[in-house]
Amino acid sequence: MTFRSFAIGLTLAFGIAWMAVVVVPFFSMRDVKPVAFDEAADGKTGIYFPKRTGRVANGAEVYASNGCYLCHTQVVRTTDAGNDLGRADWGGNKTDETRGDTRRESNVFDYQGEKFAQIGVSRLGPDLSNIGLRVQNYVKESNGDPKTWLYLHLYNPRLDPKLSTSKCPSLPFLFEDKAITGQTPVAALAVPTKEGRAIVPTPEAESLVSYLLSLKRDDALPKAINPAPAAKPAAAPAAAPKG
Template identity: 60%
Template sequence: MNFRNFAIGLTASFGLAWLAVVVVPFFTMRDLAPVAFQEGIDAQTGIYHPKTAGRVVNGYEVYAENGCYLCHTQVARPTYAGNDLGRPDFAGLSADPDRGDTRRESNPFDYLGLDFAPIGVTRSGPDLMNYGRRLLRDHPADAESYLYRRLYNPRLDPAVAAWSNCPGLPFLFEKKEIKGQRSDRAVDAEVKAGYEIVPGPKAKALASYLMSLQHDDAVPASMNYAPATTNPEG
C-alpha cells in the first residue's frame, strides 16, 4: 500500500465516523420538529412542549464547569441499550403518589436549548436525570438544606458517608459571621464559634438546577415505552 492510498483510507475512516457521530446528529437535532399527542392513544391532545425553567441555566453552567458530568449521567437509556427503566427511579418514579408510573426514556427534547447535552461520561455516581424528583420524594421537608450538605461535603450524609467518593464543593460556600439569627440555609459543618457556612451564589444556582431535574413529564406514546411490556420489572 502506498502513502496515497493509506492517506485516503485514513481520511475516509475518520471522516465517515465524524459525519455519523457529529454532522448528521447536529443537523438532525438542531431543529426538532414538534411532536403531537395522538387522540385516542394519549391522555391529552395538542403539541408536546417539554418543561423548561430559565432560572436554572446558571446552575447548569456550574454543573458543567465543575465536571459533574464526568461521574454522573443524565440519560434514561432505551431498553435496547440498557435497563435504565428497571433501575429504581432512574427514569422517573415507578410509584408516584399522584401520577402512578412516570418512568420514561430520555428524548432529544430533554436537552433542548442547552449548549451541550449533559448525558455524562461514566456512571460512577447515580444518574441524575430525575434526581430532583427523587430528592423531593425522599426529603420533602428539607430538600434544599439536604442538598446543600451534600454539595458542601457528601460525607455529611450518613447514608453514603461510608462509600461515597464524590468530591465536595466547599469553594461554592462562604463562611460568615452570625449576626442575629442563624441562616436557615447554613450547613451543619464544624466551624469557628460565631460563624456559619452558607451557600454562595453558585451553590444556590447549582442546587436550583439539580432540584429542577424532573424529566418524567408525560410524552406522546410515539416517544414513550410501554411499562407493561417493555419493562418486565415494572
C-alpha cells in the same frame, strides 16, 4: 499499501465517524419540531412542552465547570440499550401517587435550555437525569428539604451516614464562611463551624442546586417519542441518591 491509499483510508475512517457522531446529530437536532399528543394514543390533544423550572442555563454552567459530567450521566437509556427503567427512580416513578407509572426514557427535549447536553462521560456515580425527583422521594421519609439535602451533599457527601463511603468529591469552595451579624442566615448549613460564623451557599451553589432540582424526567410524553413501554420489575424502595 501506498501513502495515498493510507491517507484516504484514514480520512474516510475518521470522516465517516465524525459525520455520524457530530454532523448528522447536529443538523437533525438543532431545530426540533414540536410534537403533538394524539388523542387516540395518548388520551389527550395539544403540543408537548417539556416541564422544566429552575436556573437551567446558569446551573448547567456550574455543573459543567466542576466536572460533574465526568462521573454522572444524564441519559435514561432505551430498553434495548440497558434496562435503566428498572432502576428505582431513574426514569420517573413506577407508582406515582396521582398518575401511576411515570417512568420514561430520555429524549431530545430533555436538554432544552442548555447550551450543551450534559449526557456525561461515565457512570462512576449514578445517572442524574431524575435527581430532582429522587432527592425529593428520599428526604420525604424524614420530612426533609431537597434543597437543604443537596447543599449538604455538595459541601460534603459523607455527612449523610448512609453515604459515608461516597466517592463524590466535596465542593466547599461553592460555600462561604461568613460572620453572623444578627440572626443566623436561613440558608446556613447545619455543619460545625466557629462560633459567630455560618457556612452559606454562594450564588454558584444556589444555581447548581436549582439546576439539579429541575432534573425530573417524569412528565407524560406523546407515544410518538416514547416508543418503549415502561419496564415491569418488582417494586423497589426509595434508595439514597448515591454520591
